[in-house]
Amino acid sequence: DTAVSQTPKYLVTQMGNDKSIKCEQNLGHDTMYWYKQDSKKFLKIMFSYNNKELIINETVPNRFSPKSPDKAHLNLHINSLELGDSAVYFCASSPTGEDPQETQYFGPGTRLLVL
Amino acid sequence: DQQVKQNSPSLSVQEGRISILNCDYTNSMFDYFLWYKKYPAEGPTFLISISSIKDKNEDGRFTVFLNKSAKHLSLHIVPSQPGDSAVYFCATGGTSYGKLTFGQGTILTVHP
Secondary structure (H helix, E strand, C coil): CCCEEEECCEEEECCCCCEEEEEEECCCCCEEEEEEECCCCCEEEEEEEECCEEEEECCCCCCEEEEEEECCEEEEEECCCCHHHCEEEEEEEECCCCCCCCCCEECCCEEEEEC | CCCEECCCCEEEEECCCCEEEEEEECCCCCCEEEEEEECCCCCCEEEEEEECCCCEEEECCEEEEEECCCCEEEEEECCCCHHHCEEEEEEEECCCCCCEEECCCEEEEEEC
């Protein structure tokens, strides 16, 4: 019973393609997040959704579009992939997203390689 | 630009000794500090945290120290065990709900 799951785990694709990464949590949490771990290893928040509503939207190219069909799912769609999009993308969730002391629970990551 | 930095990319210690991992931050508005641990091919998992009203928090072998005047955070693991070998990320929160700012991680290797 994986708490936060992501698919696929690995994604290799060509520049210019469009791809999606899916995330699901079975913890009953209200808030979900997408993080990007770049080549310098920093984990940077991209988006957060609370009950399907966008809460955090960091400075991310608009080629990245999160979609939350329900509060248990937060998918990330990337248009016109570029070499610099190669990274590991982590999904996470937390109970409410309103308490800074809440633990965030992370998925295993999706390693994206753009050729 | 990076508000949270872990200046040691790696640390190697002997089993049974103390491991000390360090983290520096720049934004004095941060009021909650966390450590996450990450094994290969897995996501980060929460380890221990401290709020800005405290200077120390202890949980078993793990202790986090906060020096607000120096904007410095450290994690002590004692005694270190081979199973502690992982990447350790420090993170800060409190500037906006749910938003955590992570450092780049320190690879800890504990040798038997």
